[in-house]
Amino acid sequence: MGQNSKLKLGLYWAASCGGCEIAIVELREKILDLDAAADILFWPVALDFKYKDVEAMPDGHMDVCLFNGSIRTSENEHMAHLLRRKSKVLVAFGSCAHEGCIPGLANLFDRQTIFQRVYLETPSTDNAQGLLPQTSTQMPEGEVTIPRFYNTVKTLAQVVDVDYTVPGCPPQAPQIWAVIETILSGQLPPRGSVVGANEKTVCDECKHKREEKHIKKFYRPHEIIPDPDRCLFDQGIICAGPATRGCGALCPTVNMPCRGCYGPPPNVIDQGAALLSAVASVVDADTEEEAARIVGEIVDPVGTFYRFGLPASLLHRSRLADR
Amino acid sequence: MGDNNFEPKIVGFLCNWCTYTAADSAGVSRMEQPPNVDIIRVMCSGRIDPAFILKAFAEGADGVIVSGCHPPGDCHYSTGNFKTFRRMPLVEALLAQYGIEKERFHWGWISGAEAVKWAQLVRDFTAQVRALGPLNWKQQLASKED
Numbered sequence: 001m002g003q004n005s006k007l008k009l010g011l012y013w014a015a016s017c018g019g020c021e022i023a024i025v026e027l028r029e030k031i032l033d034l035d036a037a038a039d040i041l042f043w044p045v046a047l048d049f050k051y052k053d054v055e056a057m058p059d060g061h062m063d064v065c066l067f068n069g070s071i072r073t074s075e076n077e078h079m080a081h082l083l084r085r086k087s088k089v090l091v092a093f094g095s096c097a098h099e100g101c102i103p104g105l106a107n108l109f110d111r112q113t114i115f116q117r118v119y120l121e122t123p124s125t126d127n128a129q130g131l132l133p134q135t136s137t138q139m140p141e142g143e144v145t146i147p148r149f150y151n152t153v154k155t156l157a158q159v160v161d162v163d164y165t166v167p168g169c170p171p172q173a174p175q176i177w178a179v180i181e182t183i184l185s186g187q188l189p190p191r192g193s194v195v196g197a198n199e200k201t202v203c204d205e206c207k208h209k210r211e212e213k214h215i216k217k218f219y220r221p222h223e224i225i226p227d228p229d230r231c232l233f234d235q236g237i238i239c240a241g242p243a244t245r246g247c248g249a250l251c252p253t254v255n256m257p258c259r260g261c262y263g264p265p266p267n268v269i270d271q272g273a274a275l276l277s278a279v280a281s282v283v284d285a286d287t288e289e290e291a292a293r294i295v296g297e298i299v300d301p302v303g304t305f306y307r308f309g310l311p312a313s314l315l316h317r318s319r320l321a322d323r
Numbered sequence: 324m325g326d327n328n329f330e331p332k333i334v335g336f337l338c339n340w341c342t343y344t345a346a347d348s349a350g351v352s353r354m355e356q357p358p359n360v361d362i363i364r365v366m367c368s369g370r371i372d373p374a375f376i377l378k379a380f381a382e383g384a385d386g387v388i389v390s391g392c393h394p395p396g397d398c399h400y401s402t403g404n405f406k407t408f409r410r411m412p413l414v415e416a417l418l419a420q421y422g423i424e425k426e427r428f429h430w431g432w433i434s435g436a437e438a439v440k441w442a443q444l445v446r447d448f449t450a451q452v453r454a455l456g457p458l459n460w461k462q463q464l465a466s467k468e469d
Contacts, residue, residue, distance in 0.1 A: 108420060151468060273374035276417070280410040281369075286395065291409040301413055302420040314377040315460065319422030320467040 007184060009034075010042035010054070010062045011093075012083055014069030014076035015103050015153065020094040021045045021068070023170035030177055037184050042083075051079070054086055062087045064183055066166075070096040070103050070311065071154040075147035084160040089188070091179075095169035095261050097156040099271075100311030102169070104153045105303055107310050107317030111151045151320060153311050164189070166196040168247060169261035169308060175247075194266075198246035201265050202258045205249040206241055210234060213282035218298055221257060232257045233282075238304060243268065243275035261308045270314045272305035279305075331385040331452040333360045336375060338368045340399040341392035344435035354442035357449045360388065367391065369403030373414050380423060381460050386452035388444070389430040397434055404432070426451050427458065 013021060027034065041062055042049045065087035071077050084090050095101035106114055115132050119125060137144045156162050166179055175196035182188065182195065189195060198205065210231040219236045226235050232252060233239040240260030241252060247262045264271035279298075285291035298304060306313055337343040343364045349356065365371055368391025379387050389411065391404045398404045411430040418428055429448055433441050 148469075152464070270374040270377060272417075273372060273377055276373050276413050277410060280413050281406045283409045285409060286405065288394070288408045291405075292412040295409060295413045296416075298413065298416075300420075301416045305417070314374065314381045315421055316381075316464065318420060319460075320464060322467075 007038040008061065008063045009038040009040050010065040010083065010087060011040065011045075012042065012065065012067050012069070012079060013045055014067065014079060014097070014156075015072030016069030016094070016096045017102070018045065019170040020096070023094070023168075023173060023176060024066075026173040027177055028173075034180060037180075051082075054082055057086045059085050060088050064089045064091060066091050066093040067156055068094040068097050068170075070100050071150070071156065071159050072103055072106075073147040073149050077150075077154075077159050078147075080156055080160045089163045089183075090156075090160065092156040092162045092165045094171055095167060095263065095308050097162075098165050098167050098312070099263050099309040100153050100155050101261070101308050104155075104309070104311040105307070107153050108302060109318070110320055110323075111149055112323065115149075152317050155312050158311070163191050165194045167194060167245060167262045168197065171196055172247060172250070194245070194263075197262050198248075199266055200246050202239075202241035202244045202246050202249050202252065202262070205246045206231070206252045206258075207249070208232060208252060214284035215282050215294070216284050217294065218279075220299070226255050228255050238279055238298070240271075240275050240305075240307075242278040243271050259307050260305075263309055263312075271309045272302070272313055275305045276301065329453060329457060331359050331449060331457070332383060333386040333388060333449060333452060334379040334384045335360045335362045335388040335390065336365055336368070336371045337362055337388075338370075338391035338399075338403075339364055339366050341397060341435050342368075342390035342433040342441065345433045345438045345441040348435070348438035349442040349445075352438055354438060356442045356445040359449045359452075360445055367398070367400055367403035369398075369400070369406035371407065373410060373417075376414055376428070377417075380418075380427075380458065383458075383460065385455070385458045386427045386429070386448060388448060389428075390433050390441075390444075393432040393434055397432070423458065424455055426455060 042054050065083045067083060067090060071080060092098045096103060119127055119132050120130060135146060135148050179196040208231045209229055211234055213234050215236050217236050218238055221237060226232055226237060237257045239257035241258040244258050244260045245262040245265045251258050260271060268274045280295055283291055283294050285294055337346060346362060368389060371389055376387050391407055392398045394404045394408060
């Protein structure tokens, strides 16, 4: 490796579900083209490399690192700094690295509350001694350490400089390939760009027939069988299309509402506020009481409007209790 | 910080046609009110993006006021304030989930003729936020982070 002109590529997952890795495999036979064009120097999910292999590289050794996952633990943050140092171009790949994604909803809680729930309260937990994770434990053989679990989930760009962002939960294979082709061509867009996504909203791409909205009642997807031809939002299903960067309108195409995973479109600073605004303003209520009743039926507003972007939003998280 | 010297910073988003006029009138009439409210005039309360409110809190406001024309009928644009009363209950719900006390956010209606009501709101709301102490959103997150 290194003696040829092939692109030196790294891929890493921090706090993520593995879906972004599946999305890479979803390139199917093109993964062979990727292998022909690039040397993969680091990809823990698929190839047997160790952290020490990365540490041994000279700084800036890798041309591109596709980093998926949010920053949940001290290990995630350590790897973010390490891969930043070893990569010429660092890409926040997928919604977790971009804006925190589903793991970021834990920002409505703190470490103590999460540990309490996960290790003590869940019905499937058998933990009679009430043990909680400790960053350091003394064993007969010596000290055992595990990474620290932070109070707050952060995006990649909140801990290191990021060159490009590829949104999506997960990014879609054709768009991933377009990004890889762009990298291979050497014609990189301006630093800081969002790549592999469209400039307009999901609504702009959606084929459903839109009319003027008058919403008397909001439905969750399991509460209604939608008319497949009409705008889902018109039918009272909260759809994040108006406040989400276009992915090709994949979910609405199969009659599921957009949930917002591609993040805000350009020039929107807070996706949740934009979606809240769009949703509330079409409520068909001419009195304060009726409006309050209709919007009051929306379960979990933060989880609905910030499903993928709480850590990247204006407030980042809920208030932390004094402990 | 919860000392007696704490002066709350309050951001007021007021519609041009009603509440701003009332605030102007309250000032011109020399009505007594504490100087804690920084007023941002917008053309209509329906123009107030919820992001304005969140940003105010994120950037250091201890309290936020949203006020426009009385519904139904008073709005200069007919139904701009309808948008306001449809959105603000959801903003309240968001703030509750974020752990921001409901006493830090006031939304309502004050017409151009209600300068007295505006001055009273400023006095009451400032006292209410002062009693809660500082919010210091960014600093409190940073100080408790690890």
